[in-house]
Amino acid sequence: MGVIIRTIKDIEGCHHIQIVEKLIWADDDEILIPTHVLITVAKNGGGLLGAYADDGPAESGGMVGFALWWLGAGTPHGEQSQRLKVCSHIVGVLPGWQGRRIGLQLKLAQRDAVLAQGLTDWVTWTYDPLYRANGVFNIHRLGATCNTYYRNVYGEMQDILNKGMPSDRCQVDWRLNDPHVPRSLDDRPPPRTWDPAQMHILPVSRRTDGFQAPVETMLPLDGAPLAAPIPDDIAAIRAADSALSLAWRFYLRNVFEEAFAAGYTMGDCASLDGRGWFYVLTQSQK
Ligand SMILES: CC(C)(COP(=O)(O)OP(=O)(O)OC[C@H]1O[C@@H](n2cnc3c(N)ncnc32)[C@H](O)[C@@H]1OP(=O)(O)O)[C@@H](O)C(=O)NCCC(=O)NCCS
Incomplete structure (x- = not known):
């Protein structure tokens, strides 16, 4: 199966993202990320990547996953002043394509794009620690760390993955040059051993x-x-x-x-x- 990661810069790609969003989160149209926001992010220093597969759905132009991020600022743990960072908002892969390392390809492509931009090597995002696959992906496989926990940070969410639970999240730090962060698909940084x-x-x-x-x-x-x-x-x-x-x-x-x-x-x-x-x-x- 061939998967290509493409930078999205046009409205058509933004529509594909909305279709993939709907298929993953079963959102109402009303709470999809608007295309005018997506295109503004893409044109102003943020990032939009689409993963297109040979066997992807026709309605999304073959897109089976995407990543969205923008530039932001935050105070690193233990420091006093703010620094530039990348706020990675969403990575999503269609259920039928999960587990085929498409999420990993999107994160590695995001890492390359952020480093090529040259403004920061610090990326943060939030995830729900109750979802084991996401925990293994973020912390074990991608080498992110976490010491920030937010209670109900997005309020009560209505999509199928989140409805009925307070939207607590771990906010992770991904230091792109950390030795535990993989550089390529088959790169597995040395595992930590625990007794x-x-x-x-x-x-x-x-x-x-x-x-x-x-x-x-x-x-x-x-x-x-x-x-x-x-x-x-x-x-x-x-x-x-x-x-x-x-x-x-x-x-x-x-x-x-x-x-x-x-x-x-x-x-x-x-x-x-x-x-x-x-x-x-x-x-x-x-
Ligand atoms: C989280 C998500 C993006 C991961 O994408 P994916 O394409 O399914 O993941 P990959 O196949 O690239 O797996 C990457 C790594 O995660 C880990 N992983 C993936 N699925 C796993 C599972 N079911 N159990 C344990 N670990 C898992 C593995 O370490 C894997 O690396 P490896 O195959 O080299 O060992 C995807 O599952 C998804 O879209 N989920 C729903 C939406 C969501 O929760 N998005 C994140 C918050 S915005």
Whole structure:
């Protein structure tokens, strides 16, 4: 299957993005990103990339994924003054094309474009830490880190992936020249190794219906790495038991807020000893 990543600069490409948006998030037309905003971003130092596949839908001109970002400013953790950064707003791949490394190609192309622009090597974006694939993608595969957590940052969202849950998000930092950031598709920076005996692995229970449930516990914030469980499939949990999905939301909110306040950084997402995937938080260097 051939996939080409193209820079989008015209209205036709912006319409393709809207169609892909609708197919991923099942949004109303009313809450799609307007084409006049997309084109303005593209023409004013931001970025729009489309991934086009040979077997992509005719209605989107073959587009199966896209990335959107713009220039912004923010204060890096532990610093006092603002710096220029790239705010990466959305990366999306159509469900039937997910898992084929198209998201990875889009992020690598974004990295190349931002470095070629030459204004900054710092990119941030937000993601929902309950979605395990996104956590593995952002933290483990792309080498982003996180020590910023926002409660309900976008208010109550109406699309199918977000409806009915407070829109809490982790904001990640992607330092494009960090050695843990891949440079190409097959580049896998050296994995970090974690010894379960030397870390606090937070407990999780398995219910009779097969779903994992978080276990409330005092956070052992004594400086040893902390491993926080990620549910296997939050979409299935949301569909079957909305109270359980909310319990996961509030549980991870509490873990991240407490750990970040105590100086921890989420620096990896790892599969530990066959126990499933965990966010690994370590105490930041002072
Ligand atoms: C998140 C998203 C963009 C990832 O794109 P994708 O094309 O499916 O991902 P890729 O195939 O490029 O995978 C990249 C890496 O993520 C990880 N990954 C992807 N799917 C995974 C899964 N189901 N479970 C665990 N890890 C996964 C892998 O490490 C993979 O790298 P590898 O194949 O080299 O090991 C895509 O799933 C998506 O559009 N989801 C819905 C919209 C969304 O949540 N967007 C992000 C917030 S705006």
